[in-house]
Amino acid sequence: KAGVTQTPRYLIKTRGQQVTLSCSPISGHRSVSWYQQTPGQGLQFLFEYFSETQRNKGNFPGRFSGRQFSNSRSEMNVSTLELGDSALYLCASSLAGNSYNEQFFGPGTRLTVL
């Protein structure tokens, strides 16, 4: 079956703009998690959605938000972009989103903020 897909793969924005990233989970998976990966901080948990509800949130400012649609596809939005938001954004899907379910990762979206 098809893996997790993320669009776009690369994105360049300028400070102050906003951006929307998309994630399509593996068919049948209802949980989608988002992570930010940077060389300095590594992989950091942003939030997790299950059945269109945000169940968990990491320690990121309110500029970072997300949503999940009825088909389990998810989007994350970053408003008022800052230089420090430059990162690889990964999404991962799993069946039910509990710790017993394996997470499958997408290829990531590389965001560059100028």
Place this chain on the structure above:
Amino acid sequence: AQRVTQPEKLLSVFKGAPVELKCNYSYSGSPELFWYVQYSRQRLQLLLRHISRESIKGFTADLNKGETSFHLKKPFAQEEDSAMYYCALSESGGYQKVTFGTGTKLQVIP
């Protein structure tokens, strides 16, 4: 707060030598520990988890609650083991809020 520490950024070993990638954690609840691996130009993927008690690609990891460690071991390194390895933790049975370590790059020298 949960925290995962991988003290080595880079570990270089010769082919055929034993490998041990260190991971220590701090967590007040009941943790579930994982090792993820990312090969060059590939996606991050689950290697193994302590609850499964499996050996994957010759790798094993034992959860030591007394020392709060979950070190990854392999008796004989292979060149194809060269990759980035991440130790991760979540609450056992809880929702997926996974905390990752900063990763260790394993370089196997032929």
